[in-house]
Amino acid sequence: MKWLLQLAASSAWNRRFALSLVVLCIGLSTFLLLAIERIRHDVRQNFAQSVSGTDLIVGARTGSVQLLLYSVFRIGNATNNVRWSSIEAISRHRAVAWVIPISLGDSHRGFPVIATSQAYFQHFRYGNRQALAMxxxxxxxxxxxxxxxxxxxxxxxxxxxxxxxxxxxxxxLEANDHADKPFTVVGILAPTGTSVDRSVHISLAAMEALHLDWMAGVPIPGMAVPAEQVGEHDLTPKSVTAALIGLKSRTAVFAVQRSIADFEDEPLMAILPGVALDELWDVVGAGERGLMAMSALVGVVSLLGLVAVIMAGLNERRRELSILRAIGAGPRQILLLLAAEGALVTVAGIVIGASACAFAILLLGDWSQTQFGIALRLQPYGQQEWMLIGILLGGGWLASLLPGYRAYRLSLVDGLSPRI
Structure with missing residues (x-):
């Protein structure tokens, strides 16, 4: 078997230019398959780690995915706000341990502003229940x-x-700036790899102070309240966008969820973050499958190219195959020779593609996190990646059997009537 592999390697090297193009195609398909799988895995992991330790998210009645998107990921807008009195009533529930109110709607140079309480810094968790740090x-x-x-x-x-x-x-619009009430930066949070990194955090009282002289989203004419006079007003919030809730015991989650759904003062809903995330992936699953299908198509085209290159060179190699027959090689050994050659080309392409994927993750991981909030991490291959590599390797070997069988037939004919 060793001499067969050496012979296949030497034969492939003699036709290195044509086969190098096939190797690059297989490497590209490997790169795409592994990169898309890594991006898919890390995007899911980043989304799943954006909120940890929160049992329920409460907001006005809307879709569960929409509530998750605007309350955790700052994507989209709420259909309605929740009255502050309702948040206070929920916080008094005997099963509720803590409540983090969240008020959204303002921004700063494209970054969302989130108004919240000190409970945000005390109880908010991300990743593996990691606390926020300054x-x-x-x-x-x-x-x-x-x-x-x-x-x-x-x-x-x-x-x-x-x-x-x-x-x-x-x-x-510049007219929507709260230029009369500037803020001072007093703290910068440590990186989390979540939407927290892209947020500007202020207090609920600050959000109320900003809008003392606003109504229905526009300034009230002739009613400007200077920053130094906001302390004379009641800055208790009238409403918030949503609230994150932690329970004393997770066994009470469904009971509290039903209690909030039956809340009499206003229509509310409470969602489980994990369940809403699963619904979100069901929505974007078609896009994932489309990307995987495109990568698989590239892989199929690369393997067909391998078949085409080997088949096209068979007629030119009939003299070579005849000589091998003359020195004692049997038809089955000719078949194994071309199958080994196809396997070597496939392995070379897979190694190049996997190495390029690892290098790209190392090079672009930090950039991806800063630009898109997706932290790409170089990790050992999981079951899915090894399965993709196995499919490519098996597909390359199977693809080489067709020209191998053709060579087998030609070697039989040429063995009986050699053309030298």
Whole structure:
């Protein structure tokens, strides 16, 4: 068998230019398959780790996926707000351990603003139940103080003590800026790899202070409230966008969920983050399958190219095969020779593709996290990756059997009537 592999390697080297193109095609298909699988896995992991330790998310009645998207990932908008009195009533439920109120709607230079309470820093968890940590500074304490996520601070070049102006809504119109009430950056959070990194955090009182002289999304004419006078007003929030809830015991989750669904003062809903994430993946599953199908198509085309190159060179190699027959090689050995050659080409392509994928993850992992919030990590291959590699390797070997069988037939004919 060793001499057969050496002979197959030498034969392939003599036709290295044509076979190198096939190797590159197989490498490209391997790269695409492994990269898409890694991106799919890491995107799911990043989404799943965005909130940890939260038992329920409460908001106005809407779709569970929509509530998850705007409350955790800052994507989309709420259909309605939740009255503050309702949040207080829920927090008094005997099974509720803590409540993190969240108020959304403002932004700063494209980054979402989230108003919350100190409970956010105490109880919010991400990843493997990791707590938020300050990279610089401290939590907000005064009304016009802000804590930035790591990505927001880095991309905007902000430092502690810098003054920033928030905007109402998406901040597209300059008239929606809250220029009369600037904030001071007092803290910058450590990176988390979640939507927290792309958020600007202020207090609920600050959100209320910003909108004392606003109504229905526009400033009230002639009713400007200067920043130094906001302390004269009641800054208790009237409503919030959503709330994250932690329970004393997870066994009570369904009982509390039903209690919130039956809440009499206003229509509310409570969702389990894990269940909503599964629904989200059902929605985007078609896109995942489409990407995998495209990668598989590239793989099939590469293997067909392998068959075409070997088949096209068979007539030119009849003299070579005849000589091998003359020195004692049997038809089955000719078949094994071409099968080994196809396997070597496939292995070379897989090694190149897998190495390129690993290098790309090492090179672009940090960039992907900063640009798209997707932390790509170089990890040992899982069951899915090894299965894809096995399929490619088996497909390459099977693809080489067709030209191998053709060579087998030719060697029989040429063995009986050699053309030398």
């Amino acid at each position: 990279a610089q500074g401290a939590r907000f304490d005064g009304v016009f103080e802000a804590v930035l996520g790591s990505e927001a601070a880095r991309r905007l070049g902000y430092r502690l003590g810098q003054r920033i102006v928030l905007s109402h809504g998406d901040g597209v």
